[in-house]
Amino acid sequence: MAGSVASDDQKFCLTEVLDTFKLCLSENKEVYLEQYVAGWRGLVKFLNSLGSVFGFISKDAVNKIQVLVNYLNGENGSQYITVQSMVKYELDNELVDLTKRGSHPESGCRTLLRLHRALRWLELFLERLRTSTEDSKTSVMCAESYNESLALHHPWVVRKAAGMAFLVLPGRPAFFEVMNVGPPEQVVAMLGEALPLISEVYQITEELYAQHLLLDLP
Numbered sequence: 001m002a003g004s005v006a007s008d009d010q011k012f013c014l015t016e017v018l019d020t021f022k023l024c025l026s027e028n029k030e031v032y033l034e035q036y037v038a039g040w041r042g043l044v045k046f047l048n049s050l051g052s053v054f055g056f057i058s059k060d061a062v063n064k065i066q067v068l069v070n071y072l073n074g075e076n077g078s079q080y081i082t083v084q085s086m087v088k089y090e091l092d093n094e095l096v097d098l099t100k101r102g103s104h105p106e107s108g109c110r111t112l113l114r115l116h117r118a119l120r121w122l123e124l125f126l127e128r129l130r131t132s133t134e135d136s137k138t139s140v141m142c143a144e145s146y147n148e149s150l151a152l153h154h155p156w157v158v159r160k161a162a163g164m165a166f167l168v169l170p171g172r173p174a175f176f177e178v179m180n181v182g183p184p185e186q187v188v189a190m191l192g193e194a195l196p197l198i199s200e201v202y203q204i205t206e207e208l209y210a211q212h213l214l215l216d217l218p
């Protein structure tokens, strides 16, 4: 089974990811970038355990995570503590290409936007998983969620490659097993806990980006 080929330090645990997304929100509802990135790291571990066919997706996610980690660890790291402070800092200092790619092709704002769109995919996919039945197909749930979110921003060739990768997703029982949470009822309960947190992080970021007209960054 796909999950058993992952080494221990690569093993995915949904609880771990859930906890990371819990830690994303500050008391005044700002989104901590370090925890946001850590949440994605956890998800990438899971993706890696599904096999090399997802390598091109994992690689893109890792690249984007790394861009943000570099900002966090860089000389202006204190400006990148939250998504809100990052947006303010980059906009105030004209560090974002707003209409076409130019001298800031890898701004924190545009990089995070890509992960933010993927978070919507995750939200839709987890909701489908949570309400699925034993004979539901993960590939279909994944494709539907993708078509309603990320696909709207991807060119044909990426959509095609993603669609082909979804076809080799394990069935629901094996998928639940790789999640490493316990029996299906427990998985469903965990998803029920995780989803509101993920939705809240998504909504807060979406509103922030909408307010600053950043939802279409090139």
Ligand SMILES: CCCCCCCC/C=C\CCCCCCCC(=O)N[C@@H](COP(=O)(O)O)[C@H](O)/C=C/CCCCCCCCCCCCC
Binding pocket: 014, 043, 044, 046, 047, 056, 057, 058, 060, 061, 114, 115, 117, 118, 121, 142, 146, 150, 158, 162, 169, 179, 218
């Ligand atoms: C309980 C957990 C279950 C689910 C766990 C899911 C784990 C998923 C982990 C990572 C998801 C990958 C996130 C991908 C970010 C994609 C960002 C993006 O849109 N990049 C494109 C645009 O970037 P720029 O060119 O503008 O820099 C880039 O072109 C993308 C290339 C790769 C293809 C992306 C396909 C995304 C499919 C997402 C579904 C993942 C399937 C997971 C199957 C469970």
